[in-house]
Amino acid sequence: MKITEDRFKGVIIELPDEEINEKSFEEELKRTWQSGKQLESAASGFTCLTERTRPLLICYKTDSVNIYPQVQSVLYNPEYHHAKKGKVVLLGWLPTDDTNNVPAYPYTGIGVGGLVINSNNQVLMVKEKYAFSEYFKLPGGHVDKGEDLHIAAIREVKEETGIDAKFKGIVQFRHFHDMPIEGHFCSDIYFIILLEPEDETQTIKIQANEIQCAQWINIEDALSGNSVSEHNKGFIKAARECLESNTFINIRKEEAFERVFSMWSIKNDS
CATH class of the missing domain: 3.40.630 (Aminopeptidase)
Structure with a gap:
């Protein structure tokens, strides 16, 4: 001992x-x-x-x-x-005359949605095999330990759709509490990562154990039709605004405390 x-x-x-x-x-x-x-x-x-x-x-x-x-x-x-x-x-906590101020164990999960838009004004979307609804959604998932946000999004898109993508910028993020997933029920932060396809001739190849289908959907059809939830339509609209203004949350690397870390800030590439 x-x-x-x-x-x-x-x-x-x-x-x-x-x-x-x-x-x-x-x-x-x-x-x-x-x-x-x-x-x-x-x-x-x-x-x-x-x-x-x-x-x-x-x-x-x-x-x-x-x-x-x-x-x-x-x-x-x-x-x-x-x-x-x-x-x-x-x-x-031993003292009887003092408040226990030991922090609770981390209670927030981090996820990413890979919002891939090609030169034909199409967005890559998937339907999950075990989904809460029949809507199309962005490919994505949990960020692994030690993994940067944009790397997680690129990985998830590749795993779920077979499409290689490159990073453009963070569009926005969502934050809510009591994530309704059995065993978790923690707070959730979900980052929308804008990506571009590395090769637009690449064929979709779904991750069969998690995804039932994936396809390129015209953005106007996605926004006007009923196949995409209003929640995901909001992500697409935000991405379009970022593209029009050429303004994103982007990454740079810094070093401090004997380690390299990621700094994210708003950047206009005009």
């Missing part, structure tokens, strides 16, 4: 992969909280990181009086802060 102090004066307890003896676990906690340094830390928080939840749950059921009352309360009433692959993080 490894016990360290974080920069906020909290205590992080990392449990080993092997089974933990309940008595030794409690004795180690007692030694930790009896040290002056850790007493100061105990005023902020208590976090357990582990790949093995069963030993922890066993410890919660013990009746030891050797642990400080605040710590014992945390052990008996744990709060699951979040879980990731191979890790469960529990959080306990």
Whole structure:
């Protein structure tokens, strides 16, 4: 078992992969909280990181009086802060005279819609195999970890339609809460990425396990007909306005804090 102090004066307890003896676990906690340094830390928080939840749950059921009352309360009433692959993080707030200000785990999902327009004034649209409606929509999906927005849009368009595209600019983004997808129900930000086809002679090849059909639709038909939802019509109208003014949200790379990151800002290419 490894016990360290974080920069906020909290205590992080990392449990080993092997089974933990309940008595030794409690004795180690007692030694930790009896040290002056850790007493100061105990005023902020208590976090357990582990790949093995069963030993922890066993410890919660013990009746030891050797642990400080605040710590014992945390052990008996744990709060699951979040879980990731191979890790469960529990959080306990010890001070009774201060508010728990540990941030909640990230609660916003990021998605992209690839709005591909060709030189024939057509927009590339798809119908999903497992869709909420029968409307045509933009190809797109979730942004992967470590992936830039425009790269995600290009990838999703390629996966769903087989079309290679290049980045033009961000048109707009949508933000709403309680995304109605089972298991998520988090806030959602959806970026509309304007793209151009790399090769207009390229043939559509759908991703059969997710997409039932894909096709180029004349923009005027898309806006005037009933095959596209009003929501997606709004995206197309916004893209057309950006093209007419030649103004987009575009990307540049900067370096700070020993890492390279993306900066997005409005740019007029006239």
